[in-house]
Amino acid sequence: MTWQSRRAVDPLVASLPAFRTTHPGIDIEWTARSLAGFEFEPVEQLARRYDLIILDHPFMGDAARKGYLLSLDEAIIGKDSDYVGPSLATYRLDGHTYAVPVDAACQVAVFRPDLMQRLDRPPPRTWREVLALGQVAERQGLKLAIGLASVHSLMTFFTLMAGLGQPCATSPDEPFCDGPAASEALSLMRALLSFCPAQVLDWNSIKLHEMMVAEDLFAYCPAVYCYATYAEADQRKPLRFADLPGAARPSPTGSTIGGTGLAIAAHCSSPDAARAYARFAARAQTQLDFARHHGQPARIEAFADVAIDQTFGGCFSATRATLEGSWIRPRYAGYLGFQEHGGQLIESHLRGDLGEAALLEKLRTAFAASGASA
Structure with missing residues (x-):
């Protein structure tokens, strides 16, 4: 489940052929909800129906307390320095990280x-x-x-x-x-x-x-x-x-930083397959490809890519300082x-x-x- 915008849907759908090349036994189908649904629809409910969920970081406190998302290790998500500003830090709470940053915004x-x-x-x-x-x-x-x-x-x-x-x-x-x-x-x-x-x-x-x-x-x-x-x-x-x-x-x-992360529902029937896609989505090359399909990736490499920056009218270079100095809003349950x-x-x-x-x-x-x- 993602949210309805070509910035959100197109990069994920476009990533699937490359993912299937190295993971031929795994298939993914994406569904989208409205921006209002993305902002307010309880992730706990989505986690009962979907394996992979694109979400906002204020849900982290609720997820940490109720345990409806899997914790992701560093082998999947990488380090803070791999992402622009505090993108990764927004999904870390109480020593656990619950999503891979796939989109950066403030x-x-x-x-x-x-x-x-x-x-x-x-x-x-x-x-x-x-x-x-x-x-x-x-x-x-x-x-x-x-x-x-x-x-x-x-x-x-x-x-x-x-x-x-x-x-x-x-x-x-x-x-x-x-x-x-x-x-x-x-x-x-x-x-x-x-x-x-x-x-x-x-x-x-x-x-x-x-x-x-x-x-x-x-x-x-x-x-x-x-x-x-x-x-x-x-x-x-x-x-x-x-x-x-x-x-x-x-x-x-x-x-106030926004952006989105890719999370895995705790109920997921194929957690290894879900982790494989999360690891794929965290790769620099995947997120560079996101940007070539209207995406707004969180990886630092995308913000340093001159051609991608030109595609978006210089947006990344013009706003990077704001992202680097952004503030993380509350995330408590x-x-x-x-x-x-x-x-x-x-x-x-x-x-x-x-x-x-x-x-x-x-x-x-x-x-x-x-x-x-x-």
Whole structure:
């Protein structure tokens, strides 16, 4: 089971002929779910029906507590230095690693080069510059953009908090956030919204990229989970990517890392066959091939490959510093419930339905209670 995007499906399907060459007795059939399913559908349920699962790392705490994924050893997954940034570290918890990183992503900036040329501005390096760009765009009849539907609001809040040097807690036993920094982060989000259409509160990452390609209106977005495939030449208006603008200074640190990993269900009836594919998927050559089929691999070799980088409009070289300095969000058992609820709360605040003080109190209360709900 993977998730529905050519970035996710095509590389896995394209890898199968090469895998069958060396493993002729093993066959794999991939099925895909929506992005919302990828973000929230319990992996425990998927692990009852599927052997191989592409998942997000916040599920690690739940998996470690309940034991529904197999632990993978270093002979399969390799070392941290084999992958860009903390990609591998995101799947390690309590001394065990539960997935092979097959896709790397974090929140970075994305822009339309033709519209930025009209504005005669380079990509901003700070959020202060982002807001200045918004004023220039407004005078030209253009807009800024961002995707803030539910969980994406929380991810942007996380990123800004880490960029301000006050990252949110990763354990429910700790206070959720610093009050003054949270107020500043929310202020930046509200200020950005003044240069965006209201519907960005309904957009997820995929919708954000699609709208920027389809409509000649959105010049720049400061923070979105990168889909490098929207920079490929077959897009109507190929996008370009840049490092995350710094919240406090021109430094692309603190972006909330995403990406995906390949995990094996504990119930798997053919664990040796599943491990063989996981080992194959972790190879540098396999992940280089992923990139040749719209994939966004996590192996460091793919980020160093000039030809692959050019295929994606320079995305990998333009955003590598952000990935290297990214932040790992909470992964404790029970976190996923907070992630969904917390995103809804921040979205409600940004819609004007919940005041800042009430929002922060509800976030703190929900975060503290989330560990007990696992």
